[in-house]
Amino acid sequence: METAEIRRRWLSYFGSHGHTIVPSAPLVHDDPNLLFVNAGMVPFKPYFLGQETPQFSRATSVQKCVRTLDIEEVGKTTRHGTFFQMNGNFSFGDYFKEGAIQLAWELITRSQSEGGLGFDEKDLYASVYHEDDEAIALWKKVAGLSDDRIVRLGRKDNYWNMGVAGPGGPCSEILLDRGPQFGADGDWEAGDRYLEFWNLVFMQYELENVRSKEDFDIVGDLPKRNIDTGMGLERVAFLLQGVDNIYETDEVFPVIAAAEDLSGLRYGADHEDDVRFRVVADHVRSSLMLIGDGVTPGNEGRGYVLRRLLRRAVRSMRLLGVDAPTLEQLLPVSMERMKASYPELETDFSRISQVAYAEEEAFRRTLSSGTTILDTAVARAKSSGATTLGGAEAFALHDTYGFPIDLTLEMAAEQGLQVDEPGFRRLMGEQRDRAKADARSKKSAHGDTSVYRQLSDTLGRDVEFTGYDQTLTDTRIRGLIRDGVVVDRVGPGDEIEVVLDRTPLYAESGGQQADHGRIRLANGALIEVTDVQRPITGLVVHRATVLEGEAGVGADAEAEVDVARRRSISRAHTATHMVHQALRDELGDTATQAGSENSPGRLRFDFKSLQAVPAAAMGEIEGRINAVLLDDLPVTADIMNIDAAKKLGAMALFGEKYGERVRVVSIGEWSRELCVGTHTPRVGQIGVVKLLGESSIGSGVRRVEALVGADAYSHLAREATIVSQLTDTLGVRRDELPDRIAAILARLRDAEKEIAAVRQSQVLGAATGLVQSARDIAGVTFVSHDAGDGVTGDDLRKLVTDVRGRLGNDRPVLVSMASVAGGRPVVIVATNERAREAGLKAGAFVKLAAQALGGGGGGKDDLAQGGGSDPTRVSAALGAVEDHLRNRGA
Structure with a gap:
């Protein structure tokens, strides 16, 4: 079933x-x-x-x-x-x-x-x-x-x-x-x-x-x-x-089968290879599902997990002997199996695959740069007489550059060095412990709602928010929490949660970040607030540190907002409303909000759209926003029932829950939204809005990021400086700069094409001579060739297939060639149909050659590629192919 x-x-x-x-x-x-x-x-x-x-x-x-x-x-x-x-x-x-x-x-x-x-x-x-x-x-x-x-x-x-x-x-x-x-x-x-x-x-x-x-x-x-x-x-x-297990089920094993075809290896033949096959199958499916739900690769949080999954899959295919990109062959297989339950995967596969393939290409570049960094570290260790690469260096390669530890171990061993693996594991453990401790702290804060319910019951009513009209409010401490426990008093250095009966500090909500501020007591005690949250309905909790003195429940206090931060966030929040309205004006009413974040000096706005916004449209949107800023429209807030708000055309925001009475924020007659956040009195106080660009973050969801106020001005000033430097360097006027740069890039591309064509013609020009040099070994037409330095794997593959094609299919043909590119050797073996009928498989021969090079390889029966780390062993690698062919005929 x-x-x-x-x-x-x-x-x-x-x-x-x-x-x-x-x-x-x-x-x-x-x-x-x-x-x-x-x-x-x-x-x-x-x-x-x-x-x-x-x-x-x-x-x-x-x-x-x-x-x-x-x-x-x-x-x-x-x-x-x-x-x-x-x-x-x-x-x-x-x-x-x-x-x-x-x-x-x-x-x-x-x-x-x-x-x-x-x-x-x-x-x-x-x-x-x-x-x-x-x-x-x-x-x-x-x-x-x-x-x-x-x-x-x-x-x-x-x-x-x-x-x-x-x-x-x-x-x-x-x-x-x-x-x-x-x-x-x-x-x-x-x-x-x-x-x-x-x-x-x-x-x-x-x-x-x-x-x-x-x-x-x-x-x-x-x-x-x-x-x-x-x-x-x-x-x-x-x-x-x-x-026998989940990896052999109908939704997972087809990816293993595809990996078998790409590598020339067979699942079930070797435990280490089986581990790699399973990693590939699991991680490809997980990546497919995560990207499908809007996750993109990154260096933090969810994005980092996705990045690890994709890179472990690519790395495992490399260990199976496949150096070429493989996700283009594997990801569609997983999608075909999963679409029966999740048809949206097929609908959105163009975007999903684009994200995955781009990450694979980026990791291939990381492997290249990481190899250079590792070689430098190895050389430094050898010059000092060390026989071991430090755990800290291995951890830095893994943590900073995404360079897998197993690859570090393998490549260091190739150069005669061990790796301080216990030191690496210790650093990884410390990092993992920090992550777990952070997760535990978040879990405790989230899960212990009974503490908050207790304080809410004691308060007897909702905490009053005064921050729309005040940044300084007289208040009283109604509750204190330290280490997840309700306490009566706190002292200097304590990290606490404070409940006030009224507060001007805004609790994080609707995409707007929380206010920072201070709570001062009559006895001189001072509490610094760095976060404000609503753990349960009606209760506002200030997460804070006691800087001076002691504070107790029942004490009168004065709560003050960090005004500079509040104003910066309010400018960003008002600008978010403007971005939303301008997008709808340009793209239509389907461009509705799907999330946002308003932080000091910048904003992030997510909206629903099936297509990317053209650059010209982004220019129009930015222009419309800044034109409205010049009009200096007033920003007003009115409380009304939900039906009246709907009649006025007020937009409801993504993820918000509304009661019968709502707050409607209007920018003149241009924009109306239901919103509980803080805003500037007039849009002119925003100054300037600079859109940084837009991108896809999920199926049918796009993201715009922007800078606001002084941050936007600083960004524009930096860009102006860069443009001035370019005009001075190239000796052109500003309006001529795009054409000049385009012309330079065009010439570079043409030059690169000419160089590639010359190199390829030189390589392929050797085909005639190589055909003439063919020898008979045990009834097989055999060609062996060392192409030397500078010949890439792609060019070598073309030469090998060209020579094989010229030798025809009248009798068995086996072609073996090697080269060195970028200091690393590559070997390619090809067979024709008659040779394969005789049991000559390219993958088996290339593995022998790759072993001589200190590496591995694999591929299909007709064409296989391998590589290693020792360029001085190219002759030995080619000799291994020839010896194996002779021994078969003996």
């Missing part, structure tokens, strides 16, 4: 049992604790936490997920993968344990002809939390399981919590006995014999003081008992498809 069919049956089954079918959320989800959705229940977390009320009592989904904590382990075992799909069914105060068990058992045991999954009941077991007698009784009642097919396990295996204070409860797993060939009877811990594929979480308790997965306090029952289940789609797919 194909994976897409399992997915379809799941949704159909639960849909027919009263569950609302919820589409998969994008992998990039609005959760401050997560880079990506990593579990099927993530989109439903606000319901389980009591932060939102669900519109349904039952739901089902097949959720796209990505987990990257074990990225280094992918491929080494068949258990680790980054992208996976989690089938889930959820109950919010509706059915509980008995209903969940009944639904699960019916679907998995119903015959496939009747729409079920068709598992044999005699092979199924259940694990339960060792104290959950109710679940044991239900497994006996519903499924008829005997005691020997129900195993009791502890908190480690069969108790679920979120890792922070909140809901939790015992869980029960459905296991499949795969047979004695996978392990001993009753060996529940091994994980191969009794494979868990469905987890039913019985969410019924309120947990606090969650110290670890197994160490927490149960403080009471939840007001409503919930069900959260998860069935791993890939895991069920390999069980039903009769293969």
